[in-house]
Amino acid sequence: MSEPLVLGIETSCDETGIGIVRGRTLLSNTIASSMDEHARYGGVVPEVAARAHLEALQPSIDAALAEAGVRLADLDAVAVTSGPGLAGALMVGVGAAKGLAVSLDKPLYAVNHLVGHIAADILTPDSDPLEYPTIALLVSGGHTSLLHVRDLTTDVEMLGETMDDAAGEAFDKVARLLSLPYPGGPEIDRAALEGDPAAIRFPRGLSRASDMAAHRYDFSFSGLKTAVARWVERCEAEGTAVPVADVAASFREAVVDVLVTKALAACEDLGVPRLLLGGGVIANRRLREVALARAEAAGVTVRIPPLSLCTDNGAMIAALAAELITSGRRPSTLAFGADSTLPVTEIQVDERVAVA
Amino acid sequence: MILAVDTSLGTAVALIGDDGASRAEASTADPLGHAEVIGDLIARVLDDGGADPVHHVVAGMGPGPFTGLRIGIAAARAFALGRGIPVLPVPSHHAAALAAIEEDGVTGSFAVVTDARRREVAVTVFDGTDADGIPIVIADTVLVPAAEADAHLDGVRRIDAATLSAVALARVGARAHAAGRTLTGDEPLYLRHPDVSLPGAPKKVGL
Numbered sequence: 001m002s003e004p005l006v007l008g009i010e011t012s013c014d015e016t017g018i019g020i021v022r023g024r025t026l027l028s029n030t031i032a033s034s035m036d037e038h039a040r041y042g043g044v045v046p047e048v049a050a051r052a053h054l055e056a057l058q059p060s061i062d063a064a065l066a067e068a069g070v071r072l073a074d075l076d077a078v079a080v081t082s083g084p085g086l087a088g089a090l091m092v093g094v095g096a097a098k099g100l101a102v103s104l105d106k107p108l109y110a111v112n113h114l115v116g117h118i119a120a121d122i123l124t125p126d127s128d129p130l131e132y133p134t135i136a137l138l139v140s141g142g143h144t145s146l147l148h149v150r151d152l153t154t155d156v157e158m159l160g161e162t163m164d165d166a167a168g169e170a171f172d173k174v175a176r177l178l179s180l181p182y183p184g185g186p187e188i189d190r191a192a193l194e195g196d197p198a199a200i201r202f203p204r205g206l207s208r209a210s211d212m213a214a215h216r217y218d219f220s221f222s223g224l225k226t227a228v229a230r231w232v233e234r235c236e237a238e239g240t241a242v243p244v245a246d247v248a249a250s251f252r253e254a255v256v257d258v259l260v261t262k263a264l265a266a267c268e269d270l271g272v273p274r275l276l277l278g279g280g281v282i283a284n285r286r287l288r289e290v291a292l293a294r295a296e297a298a299g300v301t302v303r304i305p306p307l308s309l310c311t312d313n314g315a316m317i318a319a320l321a322a323e324l325i326t327s328g329r330r331p332s333t334l335a336f337g338a339d340s341t342l343p344v345t346e347i348q349v350d351e352r353v354a355v356a
Numbered sequence: 357m358i359l360a361v362d363t364s365l366g367t368a369v370a371l372i373g374d375d376g377a378s379r380a381e382a383s384t385a386d387p388l389g390h391a392e393v394i395g396d397l398i399a400r401v402l403d404d405g406g407a408d409p410v411h412h413v414v415a416g417m418g419p420g421p422f423t424g425l426r427i428g429i430a431a432a433r434a435f436a437l438g439r440g441i442p443v444l445p446v447p448s449h450h451a452a453a454l455a456a457i458e459e460d461g462v463t464g465s466f467a468v469v470t471d472a473r474r475r476e477v478a479v480t481v482f483d484g485t486d487a488d489g490i491p492i493v494i495a496d497t498v499l500v501p502a503a504e505a506d507a508h509l510d511g512v513r514r515i516d517a518a519t520l521s522a523v524a525l526a527r528v529g530a531r532a533h534a535a536g537r538t539l540t541g542d543e544p545l546y547l548r549h550p551d552v553s554l555p556g557a558p559k560k561v562g563l
């Protein structure tokens with residue numbers, strides 16, 4: 001099977017993603033987001049997300065099939081995110097994927113969400129194939145991870161991740177401190193337009209010399225969030241107006257600085273002159289600008305998939321499964337579950353044992 | 357044949373023939389682990405149920421703990437989508453009620469009581485079956501604190517269900533379909549709002 005036709009189901013957070021790929025060719029990337037329902041709560045509410053997935057799944061599958069111009073009977077396999085992510089949300093996708101695979105009597109591939117973000121890159125037809133090894137920086141509302149990818153289907157290592165908030169969450173929380181709406185990323189960006197990124201020197205988490213031994217590639221954003229909160233409170237206590245533009249620009253600069261610094265440190269330490277960016281926060285223009293400029297200075301090539309494939313989506317899940325199939329991997333058993341903390345080393349979950 | 361799937365308590369799957377007789381049944385009583393077992397249980401009843409085509413899928417719509425409940429509904433819907441056949445949503449308590457009336461010979465009014473977590477139970481009061489053979493609800497499903505359930509029932513016979521029969525669920529769905537009736541909507545019987553409060557002002561961190 002050289003070009004497997006795969007439908008991918010992704011429900012790890014607040015996007016119901018259905019993707020259809022044929023090998024490395026994207027046929028549909030259909031996304032239903034429940035973001036608007038979370039806006040009033042200021043962050044993703046797991047139960048709200050899970051309810052929305054159940055409602056959105058069938059219409060999203062129908063829409064993806066229509067866009068791709070294929071029928072379910074044509075599929076070679078079904079793929080689904082097993083983890084990491086929100087347990088209750090993941091389980092909706094797992095239940096649906098199993099029902100669909102059994103119904104169609106097709107193989108089912110349960111895969112890792114984070115590795116899926118890397119697989120998004122192979123769906124970009126106009127660029128050269130992804131070269132290995134590469135460092136990958138995945139930044140979203142749900143994760144902030146630095147990975148060493150030696151091979152997409154067999155060898156991915158977690159170098160570091162956030163110890164507390166994900167970067168996207170930090171944007172949401174700081175936006176709230178500044179009385180800006182949810183989601184915080186675009187709002188902080190807008191507010192930062194007129195601001196001076198050097199106006200306030202906010203702390204860079206886990207960046208002191210003493211942090212380097214244990215947390216060289218780990219991230220922490222809760223101290224930064226607290227520092228912003230203190231700053232805002234001090235303004236209020238002094239009766240001065242909060243300089244929202246400067247606070248937003250300086251906060252964003254602290255986040256971007258620490259992300260790019262650690263990613264490029266990994267490139268240098270491991271002798272890997274390639275950096276792949278993924279996750280929804282890559283939509284942040286300042287992050288892309290700083291990453292591109294500093295990587296160029298360091299002699300590191302940067303790859304950024306189209307933004308529609310950077311946010312959570314089913315196409316990346318289908319793409320990863322298509323690579324697994326092409327490389328000869330057997331399907332998953334039907335016994336896997338949702339694993340909210342699935343380690344990145346488990347690229348595929350519960351592969352069937354070979355029959356002798 | 358009709359396939360029925362319910363994950364409101366344990367995980368229960370069954371196939372019935374067009375005569376209403378059970379063709380295959382597979383279940384676990386475990387109130388957790390629905391996602392892990394749902395695929396194998398459906399595959400098993402298909403293997404055991406014979407070659408007749410499945411033409412409807414009955415989905416048990418709860419009440420039940422939300423996270424588990426949704427897994428069965430998602431699987432039922434996706435299975436139906438894969439076969440291009442309709443889903444018949446059925447309240448899960450109807451299965452327990454039908455089994456009580458037709459298998460255990462319960463007469464008069466009685467309450468089906470299931471665990472709703474957080475020290476609450478879900479209660480539906482039934483009395484017999486109607487002309488279509490469907491259990492008659494005389495008091496809609498409500499959540500009551502477990503400790504107050506007996507007072508709430510005020511002498512009505514109480515039938516606590518820890519598992520339910522997917523065969524009975526399939527029969528209720530088949531009878532409703534034959535009568536052209538829809539017993540519940542597409543929304544699961546959540547009976548609770550998502551457990552969140554709106555954010556207030558940011559907490560002070562102190563200077």
Ligand SMILES: [Zn+2]
Pocket residue numbers: 113117140142143279311312
């Ligand atoms: Zn993600």
